[in-house]
Amino acid sequence: MNDADLSVPAHRVGTLPGGAGHADVGVDVGDGEVGAAVAAAFRDEWGRVVATLIAGTGDWDLAEEAAADAFAAALETWPRDGLPDRPGAWLTTAARRRALDRLRRAKAGDAKLRLLAATADEPPGDQGDQGSHPPDDRLRLLYTCCHPALAFEAQVALSLRALTGLTTAEIARAFLVPEATMAKRLVRAKHKIRAAAIPYRVPPPEQLPERTTAVLGVVYLLFNEGYGATSGDGLMRPELTREALRLAALVTELLSDEPEALGLLALLRLHDARAATRTGPGGELVPLEEQDRDRWDRAAAADAVGLLQRSLAHEQPGPYQLQALIAACHAVAVRAEDTDWRRIVRLYDQLLEHQPTPVVRLNRAVAVAMADGPAAGLAQVEAVAAELVGYPLLPATRADLLRRAGDHTAAATQYRAALAVAGNDGERRYLARRLAELTPS
Amino acid sequence: MDTMSTPIRYLLLISAEEQLEPDIVDDDGMRRFHAWMADLERRGVLRAHEGLYPSRAATTVRVRDGDVLRTDGPFMETKDQIGGFALIECAGLDEAVEIAAGHPAARFGQVEIRPVR
Numbered sequence: 001m002n003d004a005d006l007s008v009p010a011h012r013v014g015t016l017p018g019g020a021g022h023a024d025v026g027v028d029v030g031d032g033e034v035g036a037a038v039a040a041a042f043r044d045e046w047g048r049v050v051a052t053l054i055a056g057t058g059d060w061d062l063a064e065e066a067a068a069d070a071f072a073a074a075l076e077t078w079p080r081d082g083l084p085d086r087p088g089a090w091l092t093t094a095a096r097r098r099a100l101d102r103l104r105r106a107k108a109g110d111a112k113l114r115l116l117a118a119t120a121d122e123p124p125g126d127q128g129d130q131g132s133h134p135p136d137d138r139l140r141l142l143y144t145c146c147h148p149a150l151a152f153e154a155q156v157a158l159s160l161r162a163l164t165g166l167t168t169a170e171i172a173r174a175f176l177v178p179e180a181t182m183a184k185r186l187v188r189a190k191h192k193i194r195a196a197a198i199p200y201r202v203p204p205p206e207q208l209p210e211r212t213t214a215v216l217g218v219v220y221l222l223f224n225e226g227y228g229a230t231s232g233d234g235l236m237r238p239e240l241t242r243e244a245l246r247l248a249a250l251v252t253e254l255l256s257d258e259p260e261a262l263g264l265l266a267l268l269r270l271h272d273a274r275a276a277t278r279t280g281p282g283g284e285l286v287p288l289e290e291q292d293r294d295r296w297d298r299a300a301a302a303d304a305v306g307l308l309q310r311s312l313a314h315e316q317p318g319p320y321q322l323q324a325l326i327a328a329c330h331a332v333a334v335r336a337e338d339t340d341w342r343r344i345v346r347l348y349d350q351l352l353e354h355q356p357t358p359v360v361r362l363n364r365a366v367a368v369a370m371a372d373g374p375a376a377g378l379a380q381v382e383a384v385a386a387e388l389v390g391y392p393l394l395p396a397t398r399a400d401l402l403r404r405a406g407d408h409t410a411a412a413t414q415y416r417a418a419l420a421v422a423g424n425d426g427e428r429r430y431l432a433r434r435l436a437e438l439t440p441s
Numbered sequence: 442m443d444t445m446s447t448p449i450r451y452l453l454l455i456s457a458e459e460q461l462e463p464d465i466v467d468d469d470g471m472r473r474f475h476a477w478m479a480d481l482e483r484r485g486v487l488r489a490h491e492g493l494y495p496s497r498a499a500t501t502v503r504v505r506d507g508d509v510l511r512t513d514g515p516f517m518e519t520k521d522q523i524g525g526f527a528l529i530e531c532a533g534l535d536e537a538v539e540i541a542a543g544h545p546a547a548r549f550g551q552v553e554i555r556p557v558r
Contacts, residue, residue: 195556196534196554197556199535
């Protein structure tokens with residue numbers, strides 16, 4: 001969503017549906033309390049289970065299938081035996097056993113079986129690897145997914161599939177491509193990892209910086225999917241933003257002097273500091289200018305600004321630091337009308353030098369509207385509109401600026417168009433409210 | 442490191458513009474080449490390595506409707522042509538990339554890394 005009204009992440013590629021029952025391989029989490037517990041475990045543990053299983057078998061498909069088996073088994077046994085104390089450990093152990101079963105059935109070579117059997121008693125997340133690496137297989141998984149021998153689209157898709165368990169269909173929607181195209185992309189990427197023996201590891205220190213750009217891009221996308229529109233009722237998927245914040249912190253720790261990693265972490269934390277005020281009591285989206293700024297987490301925002309200053313001291317500005325600077329402009333404005341929109345326009349100009357994309361231009365247009373009036377902003381929206389056909393936030397942005405310009409009839413038309421493509425009920429309720437205000441009965 | 446440490450074989454297809462050959466095999470280039478070979482021996486990864494005559498010496502054969510068709514030249518008429526190959530056996534793609542990047546021709550042309558089935 002954008003600065004004026006909603007708040008548009010510059011890279012957002014589309015909308016993602018959410019909800020339970022993610023696995024392509026067919027986990028239906030069912031209803032009720034146990035269903036909810038399995039759904040929660042799925043969100044929290046999928047990536048960890050898959051990452052650990054890949055470490056044990058080197059086989060990505062097997063890891064996903066065995067993880068799905070384990071979640072299906074949880075649905076059978078948890079209602080009978082009660083929820084385990086440590087669902088993650090339970091799932092990892094179950095997945096390892098399922099993987100062993102599958103390998104035995106497939107009469108796999110001894111080497112793979114021995115490897116898996118050797119790791120079968122390890123606690124989850126223990127990678128039994130070099131001590132200098134963070135003890136989290138997910139970081140290995142993330143760096144492997146983001147290996148430069150894979151195309152960027154494949155890197156992001158693979159990371160989302162393997163780490164968050166988003167289905168192929170969900171990822172396809174995020175990339176605005178047909179599901180079959182995305183399925184092919186994922187299969188090819190996994191095949192290349194296997195055939196070309198792309199190592200499953202966090203790269204050695206000398207390779208870390210060049211490998212980090214893709215990793216940061218993936219973390220950023222992950223956060224946006226949690227923060228922005230998802231299908232269903234919730235505006236946010238906090239588990240995704242949590243995951244992204246955690247991964248961003250982990251990458252920052254690993255690359256303590258990487259300014260863009262620091263910038264990304266600052267950006268995500270600035271957004272997160274006002275996350276609680278982004279939805280109203282009915283779950284409807286609350287635009288930036290209507291948010292209760294007293295409820296923003298000022299301490300968290302101040303910490304984030306501190307991170308940002310640390311990154312800026314390197315004098316290597318990049319897209320994440322610039323976006324964090326824009327977010328900081330909002331964070332420091334005591335009231336919405338105190339926002340320094342001219343500075344935001346200048347920051348978007350700098351961002352465009354790094355990232356000349358239509359979505360950044362759309363966001364800049366909104367800042368121009370706030371600085372110089374809706375007419376000036378609308379002209380710039382129209383200048384970029386042809387490149388944003390099908391982008392769900394285009395009609396929402398038009399509607400907002402037309403409303404500010406006082407053209408209620410045109411605004412209502414755009415609100416209706418925006419409603420038709422909105423990703424979740426939170427956005428729909430907000431847009432419906434605006435539409436109702438414009439069309440008195 | 443890599444959990445599955447079974448060595449993988451890769452074919453390195455070394456290609457460049459053929460007119461650049463004098464530049465690639467000048468004194469500097471030969472020094473690099475010897476350093477590259479020494480590195481491969483140290484790693485113990487080299488299984489085969491050969492240089493080829495220029496593509497004008499190539500003959501390409503196709504069988505169509507039972508007829509053997511010979512073409513004078515390489516299968517693809519591109520500016521860059523394969524000038525040599527190496528078969529290596531190493532831990533994984535990252536090591537293969539390191540090795541490929543060390544070949545003098547990579548500075549002028551490119552090295553394609555193909556995992557061997």
